[in-house]
Amino acid sequence: EPEVTQTPSHQVTQMGQEVILRCVPISNHLYFYWYRQILGQKVEFLVSFYNNEISEKSEIFDDQFSVERPDGSNFTLKIRSTKLEDSAMYFCASSPGLAGTDTQYFGPGTRLTVL
Amino acid sequence: LAKTTQPISMDSYEGQEVNITCSHNNIATNDYITWYQQFPSQGPRFIIQGYKTKVTNEVASLFIPADRKSSTLSLPRVSLSDTAVYYCLVGYTDKLIFGTGTRLQVFP
Numbered sequence: 001e002p003e004v005t006q007t008p009s010h011q012v013t014q015m016g017q018e019v020i021l022r023c024v025p026i027s028n029h030l031y032f033y034w035y036r037q038i039l040g041q042k043v044e045f046l047v048s049f050y051n052n053e054i055s056e057k058s059e060i061f062d063d064q065f066s067v068e069r070p071d072g073s074n075f076t077l078k079i080r081s082t083k084l085e086d087s088a089m090y091f092c093a094s095s096p097g098l099a100g101t102d103t104q105y106f107g108p109g110t111r112l113t114v115l
Numbered sequence: 116l117a118k119t120t121q122p123i124s125m126d127s128y129e130g131q132e133v134n135i136t137c138s139h140n141n142i143a144t145n146d147y148i149t150w151y152q153q154f155p156s157q158g159p160r161f162i163i164q165g166y167k168t169k170v171t172n173e174v175a176s177l178f179i180p181a182d183r184k185s186s187t188l189s190l191p192r193v194s195l196s197d198t199a200v201y202y203c204l205v206g207y208t209d210k211l212i213f214g215t216g217t218r219l220q221v222f223p
Contacts, residue, residue, distance in 0.1 A: 004158075031209055043159060043202075043213040056210050091158045098209050101147055106158030 002026045004107035006092050012113045013082055021077045021110045023092030032075045033093040033104065034067065036060070043091070049075065082114045119203045124218040133190045135217050137203030140184050145207040148179060148186045153200045153216070162201070163188065193221050 005024045013019050025032050034046040047057040049067055066078045075094075079086055089111050093104040120138040127133045139148070147166055151159040163170055165177040165186070176189040190197060200216040 033210070035211075035213075042215050043153070043211075045210040045212060048209040050209065056208070058210070089156070093158070095209075098207070101164075101207065103149075103161040103164065104159075104211060106160065109156070109158050111156075 002105075004092055004094055004105050006090075006107040006110050008110060009108065010111045010113070012115065015084055015114055016081050019079050019082055019112065021079075021090050021092075021112070023075045023077070023107055024073050025075055025092065025094030026105055027073070029094035029096050029105075031055075031095045031097065031102075031104075032067075032069070033095075034077045035091045035093065035106075036088040037091065037109075038085075038088045046077070079112075082112075084114050087112055087114045119205055119214050121201075121203050121214065121217045123215065124220065126220050126222065127193055128222050129194055130192050133193050133197075133219060133221075135188045135190075135201055135203075135219070136185060137188070138185045139203070139205045142183050142205050143207070146183075146205045147207060148177065148183075149204045149206075149211075150175070150177065150188045151202045151204065151211075151213075153202065159202065159213070190219075193219075195221050195223060197221050 007022045032049040037043045045058050047061045048055045064080050068076050089109040091109045092107045095102045095104045149164040150162040153159045163175045163177045170177045178187040198221045200218050202216040
């Protein structure tokens, strides 16, 4: 069964450093997403991406965050200057169509630790 | 987006049927109801989705009454491996809004 993959599984960085989290969505999917989950809290939507542009973003997704689909397979989340409160699990997801009617498939996550 | 309310936690024993009810009083006409499962340190996993009446797949059933203001996820004969958090989501957009979910603990 096709699956979403994410790298790295764990990233440790110093506060103020830039990090790039990588995802390979399922190949025939058209919609791509990033979510995060702070330890012990609920999953939070960050951004959705369709047709090479952001279709929706949350208030969490401020100017420090950016997403890119640099080629036909990868989907990245960049955090320009990490803060302690960015420590969380970051999940990438993809779906063939709109999430309301189509299943979102989540990757295993990247655990980001900001020191 | 419709707000959902579900129990914070539930306990069950292996082999029992578990029913988790979700309340979504302000569901909109276009909204679908979707349930996800999440194990610790893993991404959410789709379980089932429906719009009205009953939907069944190989792992669960979803019951939706005519007014669609609630829904019930039914897990037949749970096992220890069903211990997880279960989320009810309602919407018709490309962003999923997760609540706190229901933490199901299955005991031997």
